[in-house]
Amino acid sequence: xxxxxxRAYKKLYAAFGPQHWWPADEPFExxxxxxxxxxxxxxxxxxxxxxxxxxxxxxxxxLLKMPEARLASLxxxxxxxxxxxxxxxxxxxxxxxxxxxxxxxxRRSSTAxxxxxxxxxxxxxxxxxxxxxxxxxxxxxxxxxxxxRRILMRHGFAAAENTYDKxxxxxxxxLKHSPKLFNEYHALLVRLGKDFCRKxxxxxxxxxxxISKT
DNA sequence: TGCCAGGCCGGGT
DNA sequence: ACCCGGCATGGC
Numbered sequence: 115x116x117x118x119x120x121r122a123y124k125k126l127y128a129a130f131g132p133q134h135w136w137p138a139d140e141p142f143e144x145x146x147x148x149x150x151x152x153x154x155x156x157x158x159x160x161x162x163x164x165x166x167x168x169x170x171x172x173x174x175x176x177l178l179k180m181p182e183a184r185l186a187s188l189x190x191x192x193x194x195x196x197x198x199x200x201x202x203x204x205x206x207x208x209x210x211x212x213x214x215x216x217x218x219x220x221r222r223s224s225t226a227x228x229x230x231x232x233x234x235x236x237x238x239x240x241x242x243x244x245x246x247x248x249x250x251x252x253x254x255x256x257x258x259x260x261x262x263r264r265i266l267m268r269h270g271f272a273a274a275e276n277t278y279d280k281x282x283x284x285x286x287x288x289l290k291h292s293p294k295l296f297n298e299y300h301a302l303l304v305r306l307g308k309d310f311c312r313k314x315x316x317x318x319x320x321x322x323x324x325i326s327k328t
Numbered sequence: 329t330g331c332c333a334g335g336c337c338g339g340g341t
Numbered sequence: 342a343c344c345c346g347g348c349a350t351g352g353c
Contacts, residue, residue, distance in 0.1 A: 148334090151333090151334050153333065153335045153336080154335085155350090155352075157333090157351075157352075158350060192349090193348080194347095194348045194349055195351040200350090201336085214330080235334065236337080239335060240335090242335070245334080259333080260333085262334095305332055308334085314331070330345075331352105332351105335348105336342090337347090337348095338344095339344105339345090340346105341343085
């Protein structure tokens, strides 16, 4: 593997500047967005969030009370709407069941413990859990996504090591455990991915990292 | 028109 | 421990 973690960060920041993530007003909105954006473009998620806001239900208690079928219809533009309505419901069950539906109580919980709890919620996998920890709760956790892996892959990161946990450890071992740094870094990787490294893009030679792989 | 997007689950090897 | 099909809309 030849991906220089710190050097890459400097180049990305120089090229793109601060990304101001997560694009949401409140922690709860971050959580909802994190579930809705699973394998889905953010523009579609925005439409769904807009529907929820317009209906005045982008709040824990309102979503908890709402029938699942109604929730599904509101989030329709985000795709997988039946699945995601169920996932939102399962998160809410956990949120109210263990934390009284209060973000402050979530935030008070230990990072490692809460991560395990989140992973036990049906519909929340590693990326969604880590996005919640970092972007909604400010915990120092590095978020890995499809762009991160693809970018690493194209920079010679060994395919066999390209699993979620390995990639996450690779970054976290080489960076200060700062929420602000992890926030900016992940956002920059997504920016790079959107602009230069989508699946259908050819291997990129003009991106700000100056790609090397054939 | 077909492929893709800020994953995850469940069933099968 | 991996591998795969399913889930679904909107943009290009």
